[in-house]
Amino acid sequence: xxxxxxxxxxxxxxxxxxxxxxxxxxxxxxxxxxxxxxxxxxxxxxxxxxxxxxxxxxxxxxxxxxxxxxxxxxxxxxxxxxxxxxxxxxxxxxxxxxxxxxxxxxxxxxxxxxxxxxxxxxxxxxxxxxxxxxxxxxxxxxxxxxxxxxxxxxxxxxxxxxxxxxxxxxxxxxxxxxxxxxxxxxxxxxxxxxxxxxxxxxxxxxxxxxxxxxxxxxxxxxxxxxxxxxxxxxxxxxxxxxxxxxxxxx
Ligand SMILES: NC(=O)c1ccc[n+]([C@@H]2O[C@H](COP(=O)([O-])OP(=O)(O)OC[C@H]3O[C@@H](n4cnc5c(N)ncnc54)[C@H](O)[C@@H]3O)[C@@H](O)[C@H]2O)c1
Numbered sequence: 481x482x483x484x485x486x487x488x489x490x491x492x493x494x495x496x497x498x499x500x501x502x503x504x505x506x507x508x509x510x511x512x513x514x515x516x517x518x519x520x521x522x523x524x525x526x527x528x529x530x531x532x533x534x535x536x537x538x539x540x541x542x543x544x545x546x547x548x549x550x551x552x553x554x555x556x557x558x559x560x561x562x563x564x565x566x567x568x569x570x571x572x573x574x575x576x577x578x579x580x581x582x583x584x585x586x587x588x589x590x591x592x593x594x595x596x597x598x599x600x601x602x603x604x605x606x607x608x609x610x611x612x613x614x615x616x617x618x619x620x621x622x623x624x625x626x627x628x629x630x631x632x633x634x635x636x637x638x639x640x641x642x643x644x645x646x647x648x649x650x651x652x653x654x655x656x657x658x659x660x661x662x663x664x665x666x667x668x669x670x671x672x673x674x675x676x677x678x679x680x681x682x683x684x685x686x687x688x689x690x691x692x693x694x695x696x697x698x699x700x701x702x703x704x705x706x707x708x709x710x711x712x713x714x715x716x717x718x719x720x721x722x723x724x725x726x727x728x729x730x
Contacts, residue, residue, distance in 0.1 A: 492566035494521035539593030660725025692727030
């Protein structure tokens with residue numbers, strides 16, 4: 481097993497990508513702490529398996545994040561894999577119409593949340609651990625009406641390279657995973673918004689056609705990359721942006 485005996489912390493663990501990753505980590509022998517703002521959802525997910533723990537936090541709150549780090553250390557000890565995956569999308573809007581408060585909210589969750597989590601959790605990581613941050617292909621290509629989201633995901637890719645440099649002395653690696661369009665509730669919300677609640681068939685056909693492999697990415701296909709990056713097989717991979725998109729930005 482790839483993650484036998486490892487201790488894993490996942491933010492956004494109530495979501496599709498976080499949930500799929502938690503399941504794959506358990507299959508690979510890890511203990512997993514599920515962190516999310518949605519307490520009921522992580523409690524329900526944690527009830528599925530004995531090696532799943534959970535703790536509610538808002539990643540934009542330094543008090544919440546500090547308390548979560550203390551709780552994780554008490555319940556798990558030092559951790560091996562930190563998957564910083566909590567994120568929010570923005571309603572598609574031309575940047576000129578984008579509300580300033582919405583811009584700030586996207587940056588707070590997607591960028592400041594990653595910073596706070598890394599700041600408070602790296603001190604409770606074992607030397608040789610791995611940090612994986614969920615970015616997006618939105619950081620690598622122009623997508624319409626996505627200025628705040630694209631900026632936030634480009635920001636964490638930049639932050640990742642600096643964290644990878646700072647943490648190298650402890651053998652801690654840091655990388656970003658950049659999903660393409662994932663078959664997920666987040667995508668369903670985008671489809672509903674784009675179609676005004678109408679027929680989403682054309683939306684999904686167009687999204688699927690953007691990928692050279694002709695379909696959306698399944699959440700578990702992101703999870704596979706996270707498991708790899710958390711395993712010793714990726715022991716010389718750090719400071720990298722790994723794209724899992726079926727060839728959309730190729
Ligand atoms: N779904 C896609 O197509 C897609 C594509 C590229 C990148 N991503 C990124 O993947 C990550 C996971 O997305 P997903 O598809 O699983 O979405 P999702 O909406 O299913 O999951 C996101 C989770 O983050 C949690 N969250 C939101 N704000 C939070 C906060 N302040 N504190 C703690 N938790 C918070 C939510 O409660 C939710 O459970 C996100 O960072 C997203 O931007 C998704």
